[in-house]
Amino acid sequence: DAKTTQPPSMDCAEGRAANLPCNHSTISGNEYVYWYRQIHSQGPQYIIHGLKNNETNEMASLIITEDRKSSTLILPHATLRDTAVYYCIVRPLVGGSNYKLTFGKGTLLTVNP
């Protein structure tokens, strides 16, 4: 079972920031927060991940609360091509069978012109 809760859908205007929330209240100390997205008819695409510090890369920023129970993915200037299902996933540090990604239903982000 997925250990995260996300809204089923969100809308955003093109050019504006998209802020996608995720709750992971049962996250443990050895688990990362990962974000993937899946554009229609494509495989999931890695966006960003973090443990407890905020992270930024060329695609997005990840803000993790101090208690690590929730996070927000920020797309600073959303474009129509950012329309996709966004998955927030917690994943342990150690390997073995628990090292897989367990997907929930994600959030369908629709960027409107």
Next chain:
Amino acid sequence: EAGVAQSPRYKIIEKRQSVAFWCNPISGHATLYWYQQILGQGPKLLIQFQNNGVVDDSQLPKDRFSAERLKGVDSTLKIQPAKLEDSAVYLCASSSQGRGHGNTIYFGEGSWLTVV
């Protein structure tokens, strides 16, 4: 760097027939995953390999699904006999290590299966 390659991209078969999907992971990636994604749902892990050994196949319907990774590189997922409910996208993914931290998993484009 080449990504995860999968084939065929699309396949339509009749129920009770068999089908095989092939995956070539990113070069050097020791861990390989097969996921099943039914329309409207998130991907579900079927099997995970570490080199040529199985780490997790708890969600693989072993009466009809089989997978192998004989030389620790390419992998094949087979369904025999197929059922209507097997209609889904079959995603292959790979990562560089099964242990350690922060090892990103990369996905292929998927193989779309329709069973009629």
